[in-house]
Amino acid sequence: MQRTASPVWHPFTQHAITPKIPMIERGDGIYLYAADGTRYIDAISSWWVITHGHCYPRIQAAIRAQTEKLDQVIFAGYTHEPAEELARRLVEVTPDGLDYVFYSDSGSTSVEVALKMALGYWAHCGAARKRILVLENSYHGDTIGTMSVGERGVFNQPYEPLLFDVQSIPFRAAGREQDTLDALERACNAPDTPAAFIVEPLVLGAGGMLMYSPEVLREMKRICAAKDVLFIADEVMTGWGRTGTLFACEQAGVVPDIACYSKGITGGALPLAVTMCAARIFDAHYSEDRRKTFFHSSSYTANPVACAAGLENMRIWQEEPVGERIAAIEAMHERRLAEVRSDGRFENVRRRGTIAAMDVKVDSAGYLAGVGPKMLAYFQSQGLLLRPLGNTVYLMTPYCISEADMDLLYDTILACVGEVTGG
Numbered sequence: 001m002q003r004t005a006s007p008v009w010h011p012f013t014q015h016a017i018t019p020k021i022p023m024i025e026r027g028d029g030i031y032l033y034a035a036d037g038t039r040y041i042d043a044i045s046s047w048w049v050i051t052h053g054h055c056y057p058r059i060q061a062a063i064r065a066q067t068e069k070l071d072q073v074i075f076a077g078y079t080h081e082p083a084e085e086l087a088r089r090l091v092e093v094t095p096d097g098l099d100y101v102f103y104s105d106s107g108s109t110s111v112e113v114a115l116k117m118a119l120g121y122w123a124h125c126g127a128a129r130k131r132i133l134v135l136e137n138s139y140h141g142d143t144i145g146t147m148s149v150g151e152r153g154v155f156n157q158p159y160e161p162l163l164f165d166v167q168s169i170p171f172r173a174a175g176r177e178q179d180t181l182d183a184l185e186r187a188c189n190a191p192d193t194p195a196a197f198i199v200e201p202l203v204l205g206a207g208g209m210l211m212y213s214p215e216v217l218r219e220m221k222r223i224c225a226a227k228d229v230l231f232i233a234d235e236v237m238t239g240w241g242r243t244g245t246l247f248a249c250e251q252a253g254v255v256p257d258i259a260c261y262s263k264g265i266t267g268g269a270l271p272l273a274v275t276m277c278a279a280r281i282f283d284a285h286y287s288e289d290r291r292k293t294f295f296h297s298s299s300y301t302a303n304p305v306a307c308a309a310g311l312e313n314m315r316i317w318q319e320e321p322v323g324e325r326i327a328a329i330e331a332m333h334e335r336r337l338a339e340v341r342s343d344g345r346f347e348n349v350r351r352r353g354t355i356a357a358m359d360v361k362v363d364s365a366g367y368l369a370g371v372g373p374k375m376l377a378y379f380q381s382q383g384l385l386l387r388p389l390g391n392t393v394y395l396m397t398p399y400c401i402s403e404a405d406m407d408l409l410y411d412t413i414l415a416c417v418g419e420v421t422g423g
Contacts, residue, residue, distance in 0.1 A: 027054025049268035066308035082307035107236030108141025137207035240264030244353030
């Protein structure tokens with residue numbers, strides 16, 4: 001079999017069946033420009049990270065300015081103003097009760113930190129709580145800990161010997177949510193009280209853009225609180241306006257014990273993540289006994305340039321009409337989704353905030369559905385960066401998209417389904 005010419009191994013890419021990979025040279029707003037002159041509409045925010053648009057001038061200026069002052073410093077025993085100021089602002093805008101900020105550099109690492117915080121909390125409190133509850137069809141990352149708390153299947157089957165055991169709570173769609181809540185209550189009430197429950201609030205992303213209501217999220221938190229099971233909200237994808245509010249938990253009035261934020265925290269310009277927690281989690285590690293130290297770090301923890309980008313992103317949210325841009329996207333989606341809902345080739349058409357998703361009716365569904373690669377190739381040929389999740393097509397655009405470009409996305413999706421399904 002002919003190997004690729006490039007030595008680069010791309011993520012989530014089967015190189016044996018992938019055609020030539022486009023070389024992207026620059027980005028501007030909603031668009032990406034390839035070396036061959038092709039312009040792509042970035043319809044999924046380059047894996048859900050770009051919020052205000054590619055190369056947003058204010059964020060780029062903040063990055064340039066910070067590189068002239070401080071590029072990197074060890075964060076163990078030292079600090080710097082971008083990290084301090086960003087942490088203060090995060091405490092102000094996140095749900096009341098998230099009092100401490102621990103920096104890392106990706107969504108996966110922020111979840112790893114959250115799991116270690118939860119287990120460390122109970123260990124330092126002298127309680128033998130070690131069991132983690134997870135929601136079926138969830139995805140929290142690709143490191144060992146995050147794979148352990150995600151859905152088991154094709155993504156992680158080869159690595160099963162490395163994964164630790166968790167208890168999975170079944171996810172039930174609209175009309176059967178009580179089954180999910182009942183299962184969570186049974187798990188929390190078991191003699192072996194769990195340490196924590198981790199959940200993606202309102203939208204399960206890589207699991208297929210599965211959506212549930214704020215009322216269900218609120219009940220999940222109530223059930224956990226009744227038994228003091230730590231509630232971990234993975235808002236890596238759902239944060240920064242994706243679900244219509246700054247953070248998804250706001251819609252349910254939920255304050256998690258631990259929360260994970262990344263992706264849009266810098267507007268998508270640089271990798272950065274935070275794990276925020278209630279004071280009691282910090283206090284359990286606060287001791288003159290050095291053995292209670294929170295033993296976690298990465299070399300680039302709280303990188304000053306990334307923090308400067310995050311800080312400018314916070315100012316943009318405060319000073320620019322980002323909420324109005326999000327509302328406009330929601331209206332664009334609803335106008336076109338009305339057409340999709342009446343199209344018999346689709347089912348389970350849904351939207352939460354700026355995220356719209358629809359399932360193409362095929363005989364074989366799921367992440368490995370044969371229609372997925374066909375749609376991916378079609379979208380690319382039409383100048384769209386769209387990566388279906390099997391037979392699920394979803395849109396999660398930057399907030400600067402125009403109505404004309406949104407119409408082009410929907411028109412192309414409709415044309416694509418006719419092309420690849422023959423209907």
